Amino acid sequence: MSFPVAVLASGRGSNLAALIDAREAGKLLIDIVLVASDKADAPALRNAEAHGIPTFALDPKTFASRREFDEALFANVAASGAQLVVLAGYMRILDAAVTAQWVGKMINIHPSLLPKYRGLHTHRRVLKAGDLEHGASVHFVSAELDGGPVIAQARIDIHPGDTEDALAARLLSQEHCLLTACVGAIARGEVRERDGTVLFHDRPLTAPLRLGDGGNLLVA
Numbered sequence: 001m002s003f004p005v006a007v008l009a010s011g012r013g014s015n016l017a018a019l020i021d022a023r024e025a026g027k028l029l030i031d032i033v034l035v036a037s038d039k040a041d042a043p044a045l046r047n048a049e050a051h052g053i054p055t056f057a058l059d060p061k062t063f064a065s066r067r068e069f070d071e072a073l074f075a076n077v078a079a080s081g082a083q084l085v086v087l088a089g090y091m092r093i094l095d096a097a098v099t100a101q102w103v104g105k106m107i108n109i110h111p112s113l114l115p116k117y118r119g120l121h122t123h124r125r126v127l128k129a130g131d132l133e134h135g136a137s138v139h140f141v142s143a144e145l146d147g148g149p150v151i152a153q154a155r156i157d158i159h160p161g162d163t164e165d166a167l168a169a170r171l172l173s174q175e176h177c178l179l180t181a182c183v184g185a186i187a188r189g190e191v192r193e194r195d196g197t198v199l200f201h202d203r204p205l206t207a208p209l210r211l212g213d214g215g216n217l218l219v220a
């Protein structure tokens with residue numbers, strides 16, 4: 001079996017689709033052992049089912065607390081045998097105690113050049129600030145929202161007249177390449193986390209890796 005990966009997604013699931021496509025094209029040696037969601041109607045679940053991937057959804061409203069929900073969710077994730085959890089558009093804040101059990105084994109994709117613009121509405125905030133550049137980051141998940149060590153980033157220029165939607169769409173295709181590259185690098189053992197630092201080929205990174213034109217990860 002290849003490297004087992006679980007994906008959590010709340011919605012559309014285009015990042016999940018990119019992982020599935022790369023895997024099916026033989027470009028990503030992973031097994032997606034589970035796709036889970038906090039939304040039973042998430043399109044990401046339907047896509048996973050169509051590809052024969054096990055899925056489940058849990059409704060947060062049926063749990064008394066965030067911790068109980070996350071404990072139930074991650075008990076299922078652990079049972080799947082996943083060695084890596086990918087948050088791909090998973091729109092819930094995670095309980096810190098549950099997150100602590102997955103340090104170094106859980107990554108998130110966020111549509112900004114972290115540490116800038118943690119949280120929501122990143123495209124809108126970038127435009128409002130008048131930035132010339134935007135991007136996406138993949139980071140190891142820590143208890144702090146969008147705050148864990150950044151593995152790699154993809155950058156795009158902001159064009160005059162760009163709208164939130166145009167920017168989001170242009171960035172999304174880069175997100176797909178970035179996430180695929182990061183998952184591949186972790187699966188191959190090239191990237192890992194130690195004491196809050198990202199190691200690339202066993203050397204600590206002093207800056208996030210960048211996504212090269214060929215979809216590979218380069219030291220910045």
Ligand code: GRF
Nearest residue numbers: 012013014015089109110111
């Ligand atoms: C992406 O922009 C991702 O960076 C953010 O949520 C969005 C999810 O998109 N965390 P999709 O569901 O993967 O299409």
